[in-house]
Amino acid sequence: MKIPIAKTEFQKEDFENILKPLKSGWVVQGPYVKEFEYKWCNYTGAKNSIAVTSCTTGLHLVLSALGIKAGDEVIVPSFTWIATANVVEYLGAKPVFCDITPDTFNIDINKIEKLITKKTKAIIPVHLFGLSVNMDELNKIAVENNLFVLEDAACGFGARFNNIHVGNFGIAGCFSFHPRKAITTGEGGMITTNDSELSEKLRSMRDHGAAITDLQRHMQNKPYLLPEFPYLGYNYRMTDIQGAIGSTQMDRADEIHKKRNKIARHYIDELENIEWLNLPFSNEKYVHGFQSFVCLFQNKKITTENIGEVNKKRNEFMDYLFEKGISTRPGTHAVHNLQYYMEKYKISPQDYPESYIADKCSVAFPIFPSLSEAELEYIINSIKNYKCAV
Ligand SMILES: *Cc1c(COP(=O)(O)O)cnc(C)c1O
Numbered sequence: 001m002k003i004p005i006a007k008t009e010f011q012k013e014d015f016e017n018i019l020k021p022l023k024s025g026w027v028v029q030g031p032y033v034k035e036f037e038y039k040w041c042n043y044t045g046a047k048n049s050i051a052v053t054s055c056t057t058g059l060h061l062v063l064s065a066l067g068i069k070a071g072d073e074v075i076v077p078s079f080t081w082i083a084t085a086n087v088v089e090y091l092g093a094k095p096v097f098c099d100i101t102p103d104t105f106n107i108d109i110n111k112i113e114k115l116i117t118k119k120t121k122a123i124i125p126v127h128l129f130g131l132s133v134n135m136d137e138l139n140k141i142a143v144e145n146n147l148f149v150l151e152d153a154a155c156g157f158g159a160r161f162n163n164i165h166v167g168n169f170g171i172a173g174c175f176s177f178h179p180r181k182a183i184t185t186g187e188g189g190m191i192t193t194n195d196s197e198l199s200e201k202l203r204s205m206r207d208h209g210a211a212i213t214d215l216q217r218h219m220q221n222k223p224y225l226l227p228e229f230p231y232l233g234y235n236y237r238m239t240d241i242q243g244a245i246g247s248t249q250m251d252r253a254d255e256i257h258k259k260r261n262k263i264a265r266h267y268i269d270e271l272e273n274i275e276w277l278n279l280p281f282s283n284e285k286y287v288h289g290f291q292s293f294v295c296l297f298q299n300k301k302i303t304t305e306n307i308g309e310v311n312k313k314r315n316e317f318m319d320y321l322f323e324k325g326i327s328t329r330p331g332t333h334a335v336h337n338l339q340y341y342m343e344k345y346k347i348s349p350q351d352y353p354e355s356y357i358a359d360k361c362s363v364a365f366p367i368f369p370s371l372s373e374a375e376l377e378y379i380i381n382s383i384k385n386y387k388c389a390v
Contacts (some may be wrong), residue, residue: 003375005327006292007368008179013248021240029207030215032243037190039250044165046173046192048199051238052206052245055154055176056083058094058189059124060090061236062150062172065201066122068093073119077107077357078336084152085335088124095334096333102296104281105129105331105362108354109137113145117167122148125170127329129282129364130182130260130289134159135169136149142170146316153192155291158257162285164223167192172202176351177242182256182291183249185242201231260290260371263376267293267365270380276388279374293367294331299390302357304350317386318363324382331362 021027033051040049052058057166066091069076070092076084078097085095096115101108105128112123123142125133133151142149149170153159156166156175169175172195175181177188193199207213209231217223234257238246249256269277278296297314300306318328334355336347 001375001378002325003327003366003371003379005329005366006180006363007370008184009368009370010245011248011252012247013251017244018241022242025217027240029213030240030243031240032240032247034243035241036246036250039247040175040190040192043253044167044192044283046165046168047194048192048196050112050199050202050206051243052174052191052195052236052381053185053191054178054187054236055152055174056087057165057206057234057236058174059083059087059150059152059190060176061202061234062191062193062198063087063091063093063122063189064234065205065231066148066150066171066199067089068121071119072121072317073117074121075115075123076335077126077128077355078352079106079332079334079358080128080152081154081332082292082338083154084124084126085341090280092121095341097341097347097352097355099354100358102236102354102357103278103296104131105161105232105358106131106133107138107192109134110143110200112138112141113343116141116145120145120147122150124150124152124153127150127156127159127166127289129280129294130155130157130159132156132159132166134161134285134287135161135166139169141187143149144308152244154189155181156259156289158253158287158289159298163287165217168194171195173199175248181261182289183246185238185246188238188242188246190220205231205233206236208235221265227246257289257378260367261288263367263369263371264288264293265366266376267380271295271383276390277383290367292329292331292364294362294364297361297363299388302361303351307357307360313389314361314363316386320386321379321382326379326380326382327344327366329364330360331358332363
């Protein structure tokens with residue numbers, strides 16, 4: 001058996017829909033992007049959805065529209081995909097790392113206030129692996145300190161807190177449609193915002209800062225006149241080819257979310273008693289999106305002294321599963337421990353100890369809707385049969 005960590009799963013309706021923009025000849029940000037945005041609003045409950053080329057460009061666009069600039073500071077978790085910090089760097093601002101809590105893998109809200117200075121302008125909470133941050137607590141701090149909240153909801157499809165879909169808690173939220181994510185358009189991203197003024201600005205800025213879109217211009221009576229450009233914009237437009245496959249996937253959104261949760265539930269029920277695995281956090285306030293199923297490998301209490309040893313044991317466990325044809329991955333990486341950030345800000349791994357532990361000792365198991373029951377049983381039995389040295 002060979003089981004990948006994730007799988008892209010296009011279906012007949014996606015194949016049919018993708019041909020429509022190709023046949024029509026209108027292939028960039030047209031009716032199919034609009035349809036995808038409309039369905040994204042319906043699913044998430046957000047007032048406005050703005051499709052872009054990736055979650056990364058979405059985050060960059062929002063920070064830019066909010067006026068984040070050199071001299072500003074933005075608080076980001078130290079355990080996340082590197083892009084969360086990179087977008088702050090793009091604008092010459094400084095990402096200020098905040099450690100995580102090991103049970104949720106999300107930003108440790110109790111450590112945020114100490115990091116706030118006169119220069120702090122925003123916080124980017126990350127709903128990592130599909131688990132929402134406690135947005136009541138986070139927003140309280142943001143309001144008290146007059147900070148923007150931009151949600152990195154790259155993994156956030158289907159993730160809810162108090163029954164509200166992520167992407168509705170901050171000034172804006174950004175989602176990813178990279179193939180590792182639950183909905184994919186190859187590359188692609190979506191910004192949600194309930195602020196209509198910001199929404200209009202983002203629509204313009206993703207399209208070179210133009211006052212109207214090409215489609216609007218082509219439908220006017222003087223299509224040969226080019227528009228005004230009120231903003232410094234970018235070309236972050238999604239193609240209609242991507243819009244078309246995003247749109248048909250949204251018709252299956254509930255089904256995709258349910259299947260991921262069913263697999264996760266099965267893992268949790270079966271692996272609950274394994275002492276050396278910490279399973280994903282759950283609580284009635286949260287609906288998990290399960291973009292990934294990430295556990296903490298912990299054959300003993302992890303400390304500064306033994307982290308290298310536990311990391312070695314985790315890697316042996318990953319080797320064992322690899323030999324059995326089962327793909328695993330670390331959850332993600334500790335950004336403060338990556339070369340660019342370590343060198344630029346002179347950070348050492350132990351400055352954010354929980355992120356460092358999550359980097360060295362987390363392990364993700366395969367999760368995707370078409371994972372069969374037989375494959376799931378095989379993975380679970382392989383894990384259960386592992387003789388873990390304690
Ligand atoms: C995947 C991911 C991103 C990047 O998304 P892209 O669409 O590839 O730009 C950013 N942040 C997090 C937390 C992610 O998981």
